Amino acid sequence: MKEFDFGTNLGGAWFPAPIFTASGCASSGKELAQFFALKDIGAVVTKSVMTKPRYGRPTPRMAETPSGMLNSIGLQGPGIDSFLANDVPWLLEQKARVIVSIAGETVEEYSTLARKVRGISGISALEVNISCPNVENRGLVFACDPEASRRVIDGVRKTIGGEIPIIAKLTPDVTNLPSIASGVVDAGADGLALINTVLGMVINLETLRPHLGGKTGGLSGPAIRPVAVRAIYQVHEALPNTPILGMGGVSSGRDALELILAGASGVSVGTASFGSPTAIPTIQNELRDLLIAKGFNSLKQAVGYAHREVS
Amino acid sequence: MSAINKSAQQFLATIVSNKRVGQYHQIILQVGEIVAACKPGNFIAIAVGGDNSRMILRRAFAISRTSHTASFGGTLELIVAPHGSGSKWLCQQQEGVELDVVTPLGTAFGIPTEPVNALLVGGGYGSAPLFGLAEVLKSRGCRVDMLLGASTGQKIYAPMEGKRAVNSLRIYTEDGSVGERGRVTDPMWAMIEDGSVDVIYSCGPMAMLRAISDLVNDSDVVHQCAVEEAMACGIGICMTCVLPVKNENGSTSMLRSCIDGPVMDGSTVQWDLVGQIPEASQ
Numbered sequence: 001m002k003e004f005d006f007g008t009n010l011g012g013a014w015f016p017a018p019i020f021t022a023s024g025c026a027s028s029g030k031e032l033a034q035f036f037a038l039k040d041i042g043a044v045v046t047k048s049v050m051t052k053p054r055y056g057r058p059t060p061r062m063a064e065t066p067s068g069m070l071n072s073i074g075l076q077g078p079g080i081d082s083f084l085a086n087d088v089p090w091l092l093e094q095k096a097r098v099i100v101s102i103a104g105e106t107v108e109e110y111s112t113l114a115r116k117v118r119g120i121s122g123i124s125a126l127e128v129n130i131s132c133p134n135v136e137n138r139g140l141v142f143a144c145d146p147e148a149s150r151r152v153i154d155g156v157r158k159t160i161g162g163e164i165p166i167i168a169k170l171t172p173d174v175t176n177l178p179s180i181a182s183g184v185v186d187a188g189a190d191g192l193a194l195i196n197t198v199l200g201m202v203i204n205l206e207t208l209r210p211h212l213g214g215k216t217g218g219l220s221g222p223a224i225r226p227v228a229v230r231a232i233y234q235v236h237e238a239l240p241n242t243p244i245l246g247m248g249g250v251s252s253g254r255d256a257l258e259l260i261l262a263g264a265s266g267v268s269v270g271t272a273s274f275g276s277p278t279a280i281p282t283i284q285n286e287l288r289d290l291l292i293a294k295g296f297n298s299l300k301q302a303v304g305y306a307h308r309e310v311s
Numbered sequence: 312m313s314a315i316n317k318s319a320q321q322f323l324a325t326i327v328s329n330k331r332v333g334q335y336h337q338i339i340l341q342v343g344e345i346v347a348a349c350k351p352g353n354f355i356a357i358a359v360g361g362d363n364s365r366m367i368l369r370r371a372f373a374i375s376r377t378s379h380t381a382s383f384g385g386t387l388e389l390i391v392a393p394h395g396s397g398s399k400w401l402c403q404q405q406e407g408v409e410l411d412v413v414t415p416l417g418t419a420f421g422i423p424t425e426p427v428n429a430l431l432v433g434g435g436y437g438s439a440p441l442f443g444l445a446e447v448l449k450s451r452g453c454r455v456d457m458l459l460g461a462s463t464g465q466k467i468y469a470p471m472e473g474k475r476a477v478n479s480l481r482i483y484t485e486d487g488s489v490g491e492r493g494r495v496t497d498p499m500w501a502m503i504e505d506g507s508v509d510v511i512y513s514c515g516p517m518a519m520l521r522a523i524s525d526l527v528n529d530s531d532v533v534h535q536c537a538v539e540e541a542m543a544c545g546i547g548i549c550m551t552c553v554l555p556v557k558n559e560n561g562s563t564s565m566l567r568s569c570i571d572g573p574v575m576d577g578s579t580v581q582w583d584l585v586g587q588i589p590e591a592s593q
Contacts, residue, residue, distance in 0.1 A: 024550075025549070026548050027547060027548045027550070030315050030547075031315050031316060031546050031547035031548045031570070032546070032548065033315075034315065034316040034317060035316075035319075035321060035546075047550075055588045055589055055590060056550065056553070056588065057588065058586050058587050058588050059540060059541070059551070059552075059554075059585065060541055060551075060586075061541075061550070061551040061552075061553070062541050062543045062549070062551035062552075064366065064367070064368050064543075067365045067367060068367065069367065069368060069543060071543070071549065071551060073549075073550045076550050076553065213586060221367050222367065251367075271367065272367075273548060274367075274368060274543045274544035274548065274549050275358065275367045275368055275369060275544075276321065276411070277319075277413060277546050278321050
């Protein structure tokens with residue numbers, strides 16, 4: 001029997017397995033390394049990093065919701081220089097594949113970040129997070145605005161040249177996601193990360209006020225999985241040749257398979273790692289077994305399978 | 312490998328006993344050899360609600376005591392207040408049930424190398440891990456005094472056998488129903504002034520920890536406090552449980568109470584900035 005091919009490709013970057021961490025849900029990998037070898041999963045997608053160190057939003061930053069949670073972290077992080085000097089070399093020493101995620105407040109900041117990332121060897125891909133919901137000014141969610149999205153990706157593309165694939169991370173909180181997706185692909189994105197969290201709010205019945213310090217937060221977990229499946233399906237239908245890194249509420253191998261059938265070439269696991277530090281390797285093994293049980297010879301065969309006509 | 316979570320493992324632990332103690336539940340878990348890595352101050356994160364639970368996040372509980380017995384091997388004791396949906400579910404679980412746990416997590420109370428005068432201060436069921444700590448301090452030759460406080464007597468957790476590990480125990484309740492009417496901080500300044508306290512170990516509500524920090528601010532007393540902040544993951548990846556902590560160079564970092572805590576040096580926590588961001592306060 002031919003050996004099952006679990007490898008995947010995202011915009012020219014190859015990965016031996018299709019399950020990744022999700023940006024913002026694995027910090028820079030050190031915390032999870034106690035529970036599994038980072039080299040055994042597809043890649044570590046690091047927490048979106050900005051130019052300067054950043055405190056993030058005030059606490060409370062978290063509220064559990066039915067089959068989900070809201071977070072309002074606000075991109076707390078060490079800043080790009082410390083991150084590239086300390087975190088990336090450590091990940092590469094672990095033989096992990098690394099996708100660096102960047103976030104900026106301006107089009108120029110994204111280009112500055114891309115320039116710094118370009119100077120470091122060994123990075124598999126660059127995720128451009130233009131959809132973090134936890135910024136002070138909702139106007140800064142570039143991915144809600146087709147023109148702003150295009151300008152960010154265009155700037156990053158010009159800075160980074162053809163050296164590293166660019167993956168644009170988009171929000172489902174828009175009226176016409178395929179049109180935003182087309183815009184960033186035209187501007188030079190090699191792939192798309194779908195979906196970021198969905199904007200939500202919880203009101204505390206003791207204080208009778210919004211529970212989170214930042215008032216609004218991003219909803220994640222199994223509650224949003226159908227939104228992710230829909231978003232991936234719609235975008236894959238519109239852009240069948242653009243690779244998609246899918247994410248949103250995946251907590252088992254069957255969940256990951258749903259996203260792959262909808263059109264994802266790889267799947268990030270985020271909130272499930274909060275509930276179980278070994279979620280990622282478990283999901284990866286379950287997915288492999290499930291694909292083989294369904295008769296697929298490779299992961300690639302299953303990507304977008306749900307779009308095929310029933311014969 | 313990194314140093315973060317370096318002793319932690321995820322495994323199934325069997326409940327060997329679950330008893331109601333006043334308003335709380337005392338739950339004993341069989342954990343095997345890992346008990347040797349569990350220190351006073353460390354915590355355990357437990358998946359709740361069963362396989363199809365809509366509660367997707369673990370619940371964190373302080374390890375109140377560890378032991379090693381012939382019949383069960385290594386065991387951990389937890390004192391759980393059935394307040395939220397997750398802790399209520401846990402308190403309903405019977406002997407023999409297997410729980411998905413991650414432990415030991417977080418920092419532990421620092422144990423002095425020389426015998427010192429230790430004051431242990433607990434608020435509500437925050438007293439639970441202090442009894443295990445008291446036994447360790449006692450075995451190192453420390454004098455151990457304890458102050459426990461709560462709004463009302465029913466919320467005081469003070470097991471009989473625990474009392475034997477301390478030299479003195481005073482209880483304060485706000486309604487005066489048990490012990491003296493008042494707060495644990497009432498007698499503290501006098502104790503500090505007469506030099507009978509070298510180290511304070513505290514566990515309980517954040518307001519109590521802050522009040523103790525304010526009290527010891529102008530003294531030489533070291534204050535190790537176990538903080539409490541809402542956590543999603545317990546292992547350092549979600550960044551929700553942060554507290555503003557002063558660095559040696561005077562700057563402030565938002566540190567995770569799961570991996571840089573729960574035990575922190577009370578003098579470094581920027582209590583007035585909790586719930587804010589440092590930039591906004593300047």
